[in-house]
Amino acid sequence: MQSGKELIDTALYGGIPERIPVSIVSTAWIFNNYGQDLALVDRDGEQMAKSWLAFNRDFGADSVCPMLSPMLIPEYYGSELRIPQGGFPLLVKPAIQEPADLDKLEAFDPAGAPRVAAAVDCVKRLVKEIGSTTFIWLVCIGPISTLSRLMDTQLIMECLVEDPGFIERAFEFSVEVFKTTMEPLIESGVDAIDFSDPVASPDMVSPRMYKRFFWKHDREVAKWIQSKGVHAIYHICGDVLRIIEEMQNTTARGLSVDAPLDLAQARDRVPDATLIGNVDPANIIMNGTPATVTAACEAAMIQGGSNGRFILAPGCDVPPTSPSRNIDAMIRAARQFRH
Amino acid sequence: MGTKKILEILKQTIIDGNRKATPALAQKAIDMEVPPYTIVTDACSPAMAEVGELYQQGEYFVPEILMSAKAFESAMAIIEPLLKSKKLELAGTVVLGVCEGDIHSIGKNLVATMLEAGGFNVIDLGTDVPAKKFIATAIKSNADIIGVSALMTTSMIGMKDIVHMVKEEGLGVKVMVGGGPVNQEYADSIGANAYGRDAMDAVRVARNLMEDIRGS
Incomplete structure (x- = not known):
């Protein structure tokens, strides 16, 4: 019988695993569930690892998903963020207030960011304890969307139209920062890096603009990750049907897709891709019941997995207040599902 | 010319x-x-x-x-x-804002502009707005509609409080909701009067609500 690690590895390498694997992509729910303080936990590798090890013991999923804090790079460069009680980080004051501010930012030095060391510590602990059987799936914000925490998203949107040269420079800067940040995590033994790019969503920018400004950088990131011997998993929020072929052309081995996407149509468009998703985080995982979660998971596995490689996962980050019984239902659904 | x-x-x-x-x-x-x-x-x-x-x-x-x-x-x-010197016929008054704990303003700003272009008087409360402030402003301005936006699954929960408070206070104001994780099903589940898919749809929804208000 394949271990969780083997199931996910097989799916990402383009094979058909013994059963559909499941990954609970979560940067906040996990710590909420185990009583950790979201404002502090990302500075403590031992505590982060403790939560994921407990999750691995209690739920028996195929992967654990340590995170690189989405606050790390923005705060390093002086953005002010805050975490509401039980919520995701909010940008209060961005480091880049106007395009000229970009030129003041220096190269990123991981030694000056304690959260990198905490994430590395967490990953090393997970690799040591469970890495031979459980897939280590690192979750982070990709470089393009990290920029939306260095500067206001509205300013990015304005510059895409009025100052494309600046946006190109800003994206290039962010990609370099991303690579520098990821190096020690890759060395620590992660199996995959799941980088998300919500700003590239077709809910925000046109497929034309995605292709002109975003795609080449995300492809560079995917190729770079995979050149290091680690799987690249690429996530864009919203209904990505119009850009799913371009997403596959980034060469990322896993395409993580959000709840609004019609999985059956996506499967038709990219028959060879490993699709990952796409259970509705808010309406099903947070507000549903185990019965509705099970039904949604089965529907996703039939549409996404009956004729191709598939990993069951939330469509986007699991909301922090989701009931644990719904997470349990999701994992059971994958374990019990048969084609 | x-x-x-x-x-x-x-x-x-x-x-x-x-x-x-x-x-x-x-x-x-x-x-x-x-x-x-x-x-x-x-x-x-x-x-x-x-x-x-x-x-x-x-x-x-x-x-x-x-x-x-x-x-x-x-x-x-x-x-x-x-x-200012000319009294315009307003389509209605909308108190608009983003739920408490959420500072994503782009969608809300677009809704505000589209409603204004559609002839509505928009009172924009900005982002991270507590439920009580929506209610107090709606009462003070005799608003027809409260429009609430959220981009985060953690903040959309605040919409429920606004709907609850409107009912508790017995206000005639209608509540319309929208934003990334919100859909018609969620709007129905919390008892909101309407759901707007995007900024353009919000104008149509607000006009429909005004017809309901004027017809009742």
Whole structure:
């Protein structure tokens, strides 16, 4: 019988695993569930690892998903963020207030960011304890969307139209920062890096603009990750049907897709891709019941997995207040599902 | 250049999202003695309606709509002081804001612009707005509609509190909701009066709610 690690590895390498694997992509729910303080936990590798090890013991999923804090790079460069009680980080004051501010930012030095060391510590602990059987799936914000925490998203949107040269420079800067940040995590033994790019969503920018400004950088990131011997998993929020072929052309081995996407149509468009998703985080995982979660998971596995490689996962980050019984239902659904 | 032509150019410049050019064009129309109200009804509002159409057709996305909204606002900044003396017929009053714990403002800003272009009086409370503030402002301004936006699954929960407080206070104000994780199912589950899929849909939804209000 394949271990969780083997199931996910097989799916990402383009094979058909013994059963559909499941990954609970979560940067906040996990710590909420185990009583950790979201404002502090990302500075403590031992505590982060403790939560994921407990999750691995209690739920028996195929992967654990340590995170690189989405606050790390923005705060390093002086953005002010805050975490509401039980919520995701909010940008209060961005480091880049106007395009000229970009030129003041220096190269990123991981030694000056304690959260990198905490994430590395967490990953090393997970690799040591469970890495031979459980897939280590690192979750982070990709470089393009990290920029939306260095500067206001509205300013990015304005510059895409009025100052494309600046946006190109800003994206290039962010990609370099991303690579520098990821190096020690890759060395620590992660199996995959799941980088998300919500700003590239077709809910925000046109497929034309995605292709002109975003795609080449995300492809560079995917190729770079995979050149290091680690799987690249690429996530864009919203209904990505119009850009799913371009997403596959980034060469990322896993395409993580959000709840609004019609999985059956996506499967038709990219028959060879490993699709990952796409259970509705808010309406099903947070507000549903185990019965509705099970039904949604089965529907996703039939549409996404009956004729191709598939990993069951939330469509986007699991909301922090989701009931644990719904997470349990999701994992059971994958374990019990048969084609 | 005739008055019809200048209005056409202003309209197209708003559609093109050229915010640097629209103030001068609005001023030129005023200098040509086009009544300010006519500039709004014949150029600015139809421009935003067409922007809405372009969005529906999949031609425009957030950056393009945003720039058109900026161009519209730049023109309105010139025209609005001259409108103050004229009593306009308002489509209704909307108290608008983003749920407490959420500071994502783009969607809410676009809704505000589209509602204003559609003739609504919009009281924009901004982001991270507590439920009580929505209610207090709606009472104070005798609003017809409360519009609530959220982009985060953690903050959309606040919509439920607003609906609950409206009912508890026995207010006649209608509540419309929208934003990334929100859908019709969620709107129904919390007892909201309506759900707007996007900024353009919000105008249609608000107009429908006004028909309900006027018909009751």
